Amino acid sequence: MGILSVEEGDPVALENAVARGPVILVCEHASRVLPKSLGTLGLSEEALASHIAWDPGALAVSRLMAESLDATLLYQRFSRLVYDCNRPPESPAAMPEKSEVFDVPGNAGLDRAARDARTEALYLPFRDKLSALVKARIAEGRPPVIVTMHSFTPVYFGAPRAVEIGILHDADARLADAMLEAAAADGRYDARRNEPYGPEDGVTHTLKEHGLSNGLANVMIEVRNDLIRDEAGQRVVAGYLTGLLTKGIPAINR
Numbered sequence: 001m002g003i004l005s006v007e008e009g010d011p012v013a014l015e016n017a018v019a020r021g022p023v024i025l026v027c028e029h030a031s032r033v034l035p036k037s038l039g040t041l042g043l044s045e046e047a048l049a050s051h052i053a054w055d056p057g058a059l060a061v062s063r064l065m066a067e068s069l070d071a072t073l074l075y076q077r078f079s080r081l082v083y084d085c086n087r088p089p090e091s092p093a094a095m096p097e098k099s100e101v102f103d104v105p106g107n108a109g110l111d112r113a114a115r116d117a118r119t120e121a122l123y124l125p126f127r128d129k130l131s132a133l134v135k136a137r138i139a140e141g142r143p144p145v146i147v148t149m150h151s152f153t154p155v156y157f158g159a160p161r162a163v164e165i166g167i168l169h170d171a172d173a174r175l176a177d178a179m180l181e182a183a184a185a186d187g188r189y190d191a192r193r194n195e196p197y198g199p200e201d202g203v204t205h206t207l208k209e210h211g212l213s214n215g216l217a218n219v220m221i222e223v224r225n226d227l228i229r230d231e232a233g234q235r236v237v238a239g240y241l242t243g244l245l246t247k248g249i250p251a252i253n254r
């Protein structure tokens with residue numbers, strides 16, 4: 001039996017597929033839903049509701065931005081605890097045995113067959129659908145801008161984080177530079193380069209796989225999740241990020 005049942009459907013969701021804007025929004029950690037076949041992975045309700053299972057608020061903000069930017073949004077419908085779509089299959093972090101302070105019993109000692117089954121069920125459809133979307137836009141003469149959307153916990157290993165918005169990049173910093181310039185001019189949030197994570201943490205997999213490999217402008221956005229707990233906060237942050245992208249994209253050479 002596979003990881004996903006027929007009723008659970010396609011693991012990858014696409015919204016606003018015929019968007020006219022240049023941006024493709026990607027949300028790898030949109031959902032905390034676990035496939036029924038995997039039960040609870042041995043985790044408590046508390047752990048399964050926490051940031052280790054998903055990026056709270058990230059999908060809601062992405063949807064608002066898809067509207068304001070007229071952008072296509074692609075996201076993973078299942079929890080990153082099963083497969084973290086921002087990691088390649090060979091990375092231990094793709095199916096973490098431990099996430100922050102929580103052990104993940106259902107991920108302990110997975111054998112090759114179990115790892116392959118998860119990769120085939122969640123990662124390959126995600127990678128292939130995004131890749132096809134990007135290639136189609138390039139073929140239409142509309143090279144897209146890849147923007148991955150994440151949220152992070154305000155307290156990590158017991159330490160509070162001051163950074164509110166992270167603008168992350170790998171080898172291509174064009175869009176991040178332009179957005180950080182716009183953020184400095186705006187001044188509303190504590191926005192920082194490659195914080196609270198950076199390329200050394202392995203978080204730029206999607207950017208490399210789909211942005212850098214195709215020479216496309218790209219950026220990863222991290223929002224501290226206490227800012228986007230409710231709809232009012234989500235609207236404010238989505239408006240702010242829409243502004244940074246609207247100012248940043250025309251400022252770079254594409």
Ligand SMILES: [Zn+2]
Nearest residue numbers: 029055150151
């Ligand atoms: Zn994330």
